[in-house]
Amino acid sequence: MMKTSFINPFSNDAKEIVRKLGNIEYLDKKDDDLVNIITHTPSQQLGIDAQIPDTLLKLALKRFEWYLYKKLEDFNEKKYEYLFNPDIYEYDVVSFYLLCQALAIVYGSQSHEVKQLIDSEKELISQRLEKIKAEPTDVQSNFLRNALNQLVDTNNLKWTQIKEVLELGQLDLNNLLLADGRVIIEFEDFIGEYGDLINNRDPMAMYQVTGGVELKSTLLISLVMLHTKEYIRTVEEKTKMVEPNPLLITLAEKIRDVEDDVQEKRFSSKGSNFQNDNQPIPYNMEAFPPCVRKCMKGIKSGSRNDAIVLFLTPFIAYSRLYPGIFGLDEPIKISQVDPTLEITHNEVIPLIYEAAASCSPPLFKDQPQEKININSKLGFGMHSELKLENEGQTQWYTPMSCEKIKLHMSTLCTPNKDCKKIGNPLTYYNRKRRLLEREENNNK
Numbered sequence: 001m002m003k004t005s006f007i008n009p010f011s012n013d014a015k016e017i018v019r020k021l022g023n024i025e026y027l028d029k030k031d032d033d034l035v036n037i038i039t040h041t042p043s044q045q046l047g048i049d050a051q052i053p054d055t056l057l058k059l060a061l062k063r064f065e066w067y068l069y070k071k072l073e074d075f076n077e078k079k080y081e082y083l084f085n086p087d088i089y090e091y092d093v094v095s096f097y098l099l100c101q102a103l104a105i106v107y108g109s110q111s112h113e114v115k116q117l118i119d120s121e122k123e124l125i126s127q128r129l130e131k132i133k134a135e136p137t138d139v140q141s142n143f144l145r146n147a148l149n150q151l152v153d154t155n156n157l158k159w160t161q162i163k164e165v166l167e168l169g170q171l172d173l174n175n176l177l178l179a180d181g182r183v184i185i186e187f188e189d190f191i192g193e194y195g196d197l198i199n200n201r202d203p204m205a206m207y208q209v210t211g212g213v214e215l216k217s218t219l220l221i222s223l224v225m226l227h228t229k230e231y232i233r234t235v236e237e238k239t240k241m242v243e244p245n246p247l248l249i250t251l252a253e254k255i256r257d258v259e260d261d262v263q264e265k266r267f268s269s270k271g272s273n274f275q276n277d278n279q280p281i282p283y284n285m286e287a288f289p290p291c292v293r294k295c296m297k298g299i300k301s302g303s304r305n306d307a308i309v310l311f312l313t314p315f316i317a318y319s320r321l322y323p324g325i326f327g328l329d330e331p332i333k334i335s336q337v338d339p340t341l342e343i344t345h346n347e348v349i350p351l352i353y354e355a356a357a358s359c360s361p362p363l364f365k366d367q368p369q370e371k372i373n374i375n376s377k378l379g380f381g382m383h384s385e386l387k388l389e390n391e392g393q394t395q396w397y398t399p400m401s402c403e404k405i406k407l408h409m410s411t412l413c414t415p416n417k418d419c420k421k422i423g424n425p426l427t428y429y430n431r432k433r434r435l436l437e438r439e440e441n442n443n444k
């Protein structure tokens with residue numbers, strides 16, 4: 001039988017493990033078997049630096065830490081090799097439930113921490129499934145069939161049954177093979193539906209290209225994400241009137257400490273020149289470029305919608321939350337710099353809405369759906385409300401370049417002397433801000 005560190009936490013086997021190992025009294029007691037598994041994991045870094053977890057609670061914290069530290073430049077995978085050791089799966093399942101419960105009880109199902117946990121689960125399962133790719137395709141396929149059939153019937157799954165899975169954004173309905181509304185997942189169903197149409201080609205190769213192992217893996221990951229969300233919601237609901245266990249509170253607090261540590265490391269690793277710009281900084285509206293000022297007074301004619309949604313929204317968001325975005329190689333999410341969305345709700349959105357209301361006619365009066373487009377440009381999908389749980393469904397748009405503005409919204413661009421040699425209104429803002437700061441310091 002194939003050995004893997006993946007186990008579906010919502011399978012009956014997993015629930016049995018939790019019953020066996022999840023006794024609250026043992027969660028912070030040293031477990032020699034756990035230590036033994038970790039220290040015998042091939043390639044595992046040992047020693048003081050690796051901070052091997054010796055209790056279930058510490059393992060839960062490490063599981064979360066792995067995901068956050070992975071984003072740091074000096075991340076060392078060898079410290080967490082045990083998370084991919086098949087022998088750890090029983091402890092891993094218990095630590096997963098501990099995390100779900102601690103975060104649901106202390107921070108709530110809509111919190112940034114819960115969202116991070118769901119993302120980390122997705123990442124962990126992806127990496128674990130990646131490791132089974134060394135196996136022959138039919139072995140992988142059977143393994144995935146068994147894992148999936150603990151959650152759905154892969155021979156009889158209507159697309160309408162996975163609407164919520166599709167909303168997570170990992171699978172696209174347009175890319176699924178459907179027959180009478182049924183999603184074609186298994187090879188025998190693929191042959192049953194399309195076998196007659198395949199000539200001079202390897203049917204298995206065709207099946208793999210149109211779905212196969214890739215589809216099964218993505219479906220499995222999405223289903224686990226969805227079940228995790230639901231489980232956390234249930235825990236939150238059930239424990240509202242109950243005093244939380246102090247061990248879970250401590251775990252939740254330690255998770256916040258890890259988050260703070262990661263934030264600090266990320267922002268301080270960019271060098272002093274960037275330090276201020278890679279974190280939220282208060283607005284200095286005096287430093288806004290002419291195009292932004294004009295837009296904020298409201299657009300009276302032409303390109304009103306694009307000016308507010310495509311141009312102003314990204315500028316207002318990045319200038320407050322992450323003005324140094326052009327120094328970063330990868331996209332970023334708002335919650336990475338504004339975890340509770342407090343600044344976004346209290347400062348960013350009001351400024352955008354104010355500009356929208358100053359337009360003639362006011363933007364939302366005749367086109368209220370533009371609020372959804374604004375949320376989408378901030379990375380929160382096509383939803384009327386801006387919620388953490390939807391983050392990542394779309395990308396956080398970066399501010400438009402001067403060239404594009406001149407091409408598509410030429411009336412906005414009335415350059416002044418500071419516009420020389422800059423390519424983007426955000427660059428203008430960062431430079432001007434520093435100039436003004438310097439002037440202020442000199443006048444002190």
Ligand code: SF4
Pocket residue numbers: 289290291292401402405406412413414415416419423424425428
């Ligand atoms: S040059 Fe760029 S920054 Fe200056 S007004 Fe035009 S678009 Fe704005």
